[in-house]
Amino acid sequence: MKGPVVQIEGVHKIHRRGPESIDVLKGVDLTVPEGEFLALMGPSGSGKTTLLNLMAGIDSPTSGRIVVHGRDISRFNEDQLAAWRTRNIGYIFQAYNLVPVLTAYENVELPLLLLRLPSKRRHEQVMNALEAVGLADRRRHLPSQLSGGQEQRVAIARALAPDPPLLLGDEPTGNLDRDSAGAVLGLIGILCRELGKTFVMVTHDPKAAEAADRVARMEKGLLLEDRAGAL
Amino acid sequence: MNWLRYTVHALTRAPLRPSLAVLAVALAVALFCAVSAVDRGLDLMLATGARSDVLVVFDRFQSCPPLSKLPEAHRGALEGMEGVRDVTAELFVISSCSRVTDLVAVYGIEPGKVRSFRDIDLPESEFAAFSSERGAALVGRRAATRYGWKVGQTVSLERLGGLTFTVRGIFTSKTEGLESAILVDLAYLQIATSQPGKVTLCHVRLADPENGGALAVAIDRHFANSKSPTRTASERAFMDAAVSSIAGLVEFTSLLGYGALGLVVAGVGNSLSMSIRDRTREIAILKTLGFRRPQVLRLMLSEAFICGAAGGAIGVAAAWVLIRATHFELSVEGFSFAPALSPSLLLEAMILSVVLATAAGLPAALRVARLRVVEALREVD
Numbered sequence: 354m355k356g357p358v359v360q361i362e363g364v365h366k367i368h369r370r371g372p373e374s375i376d377v378l379k380g381v382d383l384t385v386p387e388g389e390f391l392a393l394m395g396p397s398g399s400g401k402t403t404l405l406n407l408m409a410g411i412d413s414p415t416s417g418r419i420v421v422h423g424r425d426i427s428r429f430n431e432d433q434l435a436a437w438r439t440r441n442i443g444y445i446f447q448a449y450n451l452v453p454v455l456t457a458y459e460n461v462e463l464p465l466l467l468l469r470l471p472s473k474r475r476h477e478q479v480m481n482a483l484e485a486v487g488l489a490d491r492r493r494h495l496p497s498q499l500s501g502g503q504e505q506r507v508a509i510a511r512a513l514a515p516d517p518p519l520l521l522g523d524e525p526t527g528n529l530d531r532d533s534a535g536a537v538l539g540l541i542g543i544l545c546r547e548l549g550k551t552f553v554m555v556t557h558d559p560k561a562a563e564a565a566d567r568v569a570r571m572e573k574g575l576l577l578e579d580r581a582g583a584l
Numbered sequence: 585m586n587w588l589r590y591t592v593h594a595l596t597r598a599p600l601r602p603s604l605a606v607l608a609v610a611l612a613v614a615l616f617c618a619v620s621a622v623d624r625g626l627d628l629m630l631a632t633g634a635r636s637d638v639l640v641v642f643d644r645f646q647s648c649p650p651l652s653k654l655p656e657a658h659r660g661a662l663e664g665m666e667g668v669r670d671v672t673a674e675l676f677v678i679s680s681c682s683r684v685t686d687l688v689a690v691y692g693i694e695p696g697k698v699r700s701f702r703d704i705d706l707p708e709s710e711f712a713a714f715s716s717e718r719g720a721a722l723v724g725r726r727a728a729t730r731y732g733w734k735v736g737q738t739v740s741l742e743r744l745g746g747l748t749f750t751v752r753g754i755f756t757s758k759t760e761g762l763e764s765a766i767l768v769d770l771a772y773l774q775i776a777t778s779q780p781g782k783v784t785l786c787h788v789r790l791a792d793p794e795n796g797g798a799l800a801v802a803i804d805r806h807f808a809n810s811k812s813p814t815r816t817a818s819e820r821a822f823m824d825a826a827v828s829s830i831a832g833l834v835e836f837t838s839l840l841g842y843g844a845l846g847l848v849v850a851g852v853g854n855s856l857s858m859s860i861r862d863r864t865r866e867i868a869i870l871k872t873l874g875f876r877r878p879q880v881l882r883l884m885l886s887e888a889f890i891c892g893a894a895g896g897a898i899g900v901a902a903a904w905v906l907i908r909a910t911h912f913e914l915s916v917e918g919f920s921f922a923p924a925l926s927p928s929l930l931l932e933a934m935i936l937s938v939v940l941a942t943a944a945g946l947p948a949a950l951r952v953a954r955l956r957v958v959e960a961l962r963e964v965d
Contacts, residue, residue, distance in 0.1 A: 411957040412957070412958045432877060435874050435877075438874045444872050450865065452590075
């Protein structure tokens with residue numbers, strides 16, 4: 354058995370809006386082993402996106418520990434988290450979130466600019482990522498010139514380009530039709546197996562969750578059920 | 585791709601807004617350059633036109649030099665006074681005694697003395713031709729350029745009662761304003777303007793430059809009971825008094841020029857603030873990818889920097905073209921000066937433009953750099 358990539362221990366998250374406090378996560382424990390494709394399911398407001406954001410280091414827990422690749426990121430400050438994310442996290446959004454004025458190539462290159470790689474190596478990594486998602490021939494296209502499925506594949510390439518060990522997806526197929534969603538999930542599954550990536554995905558869609566190795570169900574800030582997926 | 589390319593992309597995605605910001609900066613910088621150049625032109629004229637060893641003697645009751653009238657005989661009396669090394673008389677006529685921007689100033693001078701009292705430079709042959717011919721004129725380079733006059737050309741100035749002269753030489757001068765003047769023989773100008781025996785003022789060169797104050801008092805005392813009492817002042821004091829009416833105005837417009845730079849702050853600050861508001865999600869995405877606060881700050885400020893640099897360059901170029909193309913000059917009380925658009929002023933305008941634009945973008949850039957990713961994503965959802 355491979356070691357855990359993510360270890361979440363007793364994590365609480367309270368959102369404060371003025372005098373009101375909302376317990377979004379109420380003591381969550383979760384372990385994600387290396388190479389696993391995990392689907393987080395649950396109704397809106399169940400806390401699954403918050404949990405994903407905590408794993409990504411774009412939000413901080415109120416209490417508890419989040420250890421990713423052996424490092425307790427819950428102790429990092431914002432700039433440390435940003436630097437850590439560059440090398441360790443690939444984040445895929447529901448709405449693709451490509452920069453509209455940059456080409457597919459430039460969008461994929463964006464996180465690599467932070468790594469200060471030699472331009473030749475940067476080019477190789479961008480092309481490898483675009484080839485992995487089958488869009489090398491569309492590298493000069495702007496997002497507006499691509500279909501939704503292609504945009505999401507560029508977003509996946511952007512997440513893959515810095516070669517992070519952990520990929521996180523917040524409803525990555527939420528804006529896609531069923532065929533495109535199936536193609537994107539199939540691609541993610543292949544990439545995880547071939548490249549040894551760990552992938553955690555938030556989804557509402559039971560069909561999408563079937564592609565995962567394991568499904569974890571959340572409700573009202575608690576992790577209720579943890580079962581093996583269809584694969 | 586590099587950071588600059590991303591910044592340029594960011595600016596050109598909605599080109600109208602940054603274009604308007606650049607236009608506002610350009611207008612502000614052009615205005616600043618123009619009024620500052622006028623201010624510096626006036627300073628330059630006062631600095632280069634006033635000599636420390638020369639006194640000016642003019643009509644005690646006329647503060648406007650062109651209206652000053654002294655009998656030419658005063659020159660002889662001045663030459664005989666102790667402490668006086670040399671004297672020359674001048675008569676000058678201009679089209680108006682008020683401020684105009686298209687003024688023709690004609691100086692009646694003594695050809696034998698003009699080179700010792702006036703800083704003019706021209707070929708010896710041209711000066712000889714001028715000296716030997718009554719009705720000849722030496723024309724300053726700027727006046728010749730402005731009116732397209734050539735050596736040998738006969739000119740009639742309708743605004744000065746048809747005063748006619750033949751251009752025999754074109755001179756240059758280090759004295760600001762003199763290159764806009766026309767020099768003709770004193771006696772010829774007296775006759776042509778029906779002022780025989782009259783001069784506007786006398787220049788007195790001191791034997792001892794330290795003795796100027798005492799000699800000025802002595803001169804005025806000497807003529808106090810004559811039909812034409814005099815007022816004598818150092819050349820600098822004379823010029824300061826003559827241009828005092830416009831000096832305050834120039835100083836005020838100079839302040840307005842600095843005030844106009846407020847447009848830079850307003851234009852760039854507003855543009856960047858709106859641009860950032862529209863791109864909150866994109867900036868949140870950049871931060872999710874790993875962009876740290878200093879990097880986001882640098883990206884945002886570089887947009888403001890580019891607006892300031894582009895607007896500054898356009899404004900500086902516009903001011904330069906405007907001033908050069910129009911041959912703009914300002915004249916007051918017979919003294920002319922052109923805006924002094926020096927390289928140092930252009931550089932100062934560019935630096936101010938870039939610094940102010942970048943500073944204007946700082947509040948919005950700081951705000952977005954401090955924005956937390958989750959809050960930014962939630963804000964636009």
